[in-house]
Amino acid sequence: MRNATHPLSSPRKRGPIRRVLAMWHRERDVESSGVMGPRLRGDDAKRAGRALHLLTPFFVCAFAAYSLSVANAETLRVGKAVPEAFSFVPPDVGMRNGIFQRNNVELELTAFAGDARMQQAAASDSIDILLGSGPAMAFIAKGSPIKGVAAMAGPPLLLAIVVRPDGPKTVADLKGKTVSVSTTGSLTYWLVSETARRHGWGPTGINIAPMGAMPGQIAALKRGDIDGAIMDIGNAFDLEKKGEARILVRFTDIKDFHIHVIFATDKVIASKPEVVRNFLKGWFETIAFMRSHKADTVKVAKEVMEKDEDISGRVYDELMPMFSDTGRFDQAALTTLRKSYVELKLLPSEPDMSKLYTEAFLPK
Numbered sequence: 001m002r003n004a005t006h007p008l009s010s011p012r013k014r015g016p017i018r019r020v021l022a023m024w025h026r027e028r029d030v031e032s033s034g035v036m037g038p039r040l041r042g043d044d045a046k047r048a049g050r051a052l053h054l055l056t057p058f059f060v061c062a063f064a065a066y067s068l069s070v071a072n073a074e075t076l077r078v079g080k081a082v083p084e085a086f087s088f089v090p091p092d093v094g095m096r097n098g099i100f101q102r103n104n105v106e107l108e109l110t111a112f113a114g115d116a117r118m119q120q121a122a123a124s125d126s127i128d129i130l131l132g133s134g135p136a137m138a139f140i141a142k143g144s145p146i147k148g149v150a151a152m153a154g155p156p157l158l159l160a161i162v163v164r165p166d167g168p169k170t171v172a173d174l175k176g177k178t179v180s181v182s183t184t185g186s187l188t189y190w191l192v193s194e195t196a197r198r199h200g201w202g203p204t205g206i207n208i209a210p211m212g213a214m215p216g217q218i219a220a221l222k223r224g225d226i227d228g229a230i231m232d233i234g235n236a237f238d239l240e241k242k243g244e245a246r247i248l249v250r251f252t253d254i255k256d257f258h259i260h261v262i263f264a265t266d267k268v269i270a271s272k273p274e275v276v277r278n279f280l281k282g283w284f285e286t287i288a289f290m291r292s293h294k295a296d297t298v299k300v301a302k303e304v305m306e307k308d309e310d311i312s313g314r315v316y317d318e319l320m321p322m323f324s325d326t327g328r329f330d331q332a333a334l335t336t337l338r339k340s341y342v343e344l345k346l347l348p349s350e351p352d353m354s355k356l357y358t359e360a361f362l363p364k
Contacts, residue, residue: 114183
């Protein structure tokens with residue numbers, strides 16, 4: 001039956017195009033019900049022909065514009081520090097909803113097993129954009145050919161130190177214990193070192209075991225080869241739900257911080273500055289979309305994180321507040337990072353942070 005509330009259902013004030021569309025909708029509704037309906041005849045058929053004739057150039061132009069947009073889109077090779085973290089879901093959300101494409105950018109996504117390995121890819125010109133950590137800015141001071149172009153997220157809400165159900169009961173019990181991280185110099189390495197330092201044990205008060213990808217770390221935790229593992233909150237929630245682990249440490253006390261930074265290689269900044277701008281415009285449009293479209297975001301996050309809808313929804317609620325809407329760098333957060341590089345023995349002296357980033361490519 002024809003839907004009386006259909007926007008084309010009113011017989012009044014129809015031009016030829018609206019009349020043809022209305023007739024087409026009636027035909028579809030009647031045929032879908034299994035009843036032979038009337039066909040266009042006489043004046044209606046003539047009007048339909050004229051309307052279709054008028055519509056043809058519109059569709060041709062629309063298709064041509066779309067094709068031109070796709071043809072003109074620049075491809076950026078984007079690296080994610082790790083594959084399964086919610087922090088790195090925005091490129092997938094943006095691409096699936098056409099946001100980056102509307103900004104004339106196509107993305108080639110590659111996930112790594114930690115910041116250090118992603119830095120190697122940048123050094124070998126295998127990627128253009130790096131979705132990494134604030135602590136990874138120290139790599140620039142060591143000569144990495146990249147620069148921070150946006151502060152992606154603030155406090156480290158993403159991560160937690162997880163132990164076995166029968167493991168350490170309090171943070172104090174971690175002194176002298178072994179906790180796995182992804183790679184040396186990574187965000188996870190920084191947070192474990194900082195946890196030890198803040199408790200007065202020095203940056204080596206917790207034994208740190210760089211172990212690469214998360215599946216291997218989880219397997220080692222279950223076997224008892226390590227006492228704890230620092231991981232994204234999605235994996236932590238999942239292990240707790242299964243009764244296989246327990247969250248011991250959340251880093252909610254660290255306020256002035258940039259957990260994530262978007263970097264661009266020196267090469268792409270020099271050769272394709274406008275593409276970098278378009279990427280960041282697409283990024284922040286995606287963040288705005290994610291804030292107002294939870295269901296759509298969770299649908300994509302489920303696939304990227306390989307978690308169920310319940311876990312993915314919890315992660316969304318926990319982590320959306322950490323994302324920046326502007327990409328501006330916070331001076332207090334930069335001070336935290338600058339001092340920590342020396343305290344954690346990542347650098348011999350505090351770097352000039354102004355040389356490690358630029359805000360020139362951020363949307364105005």
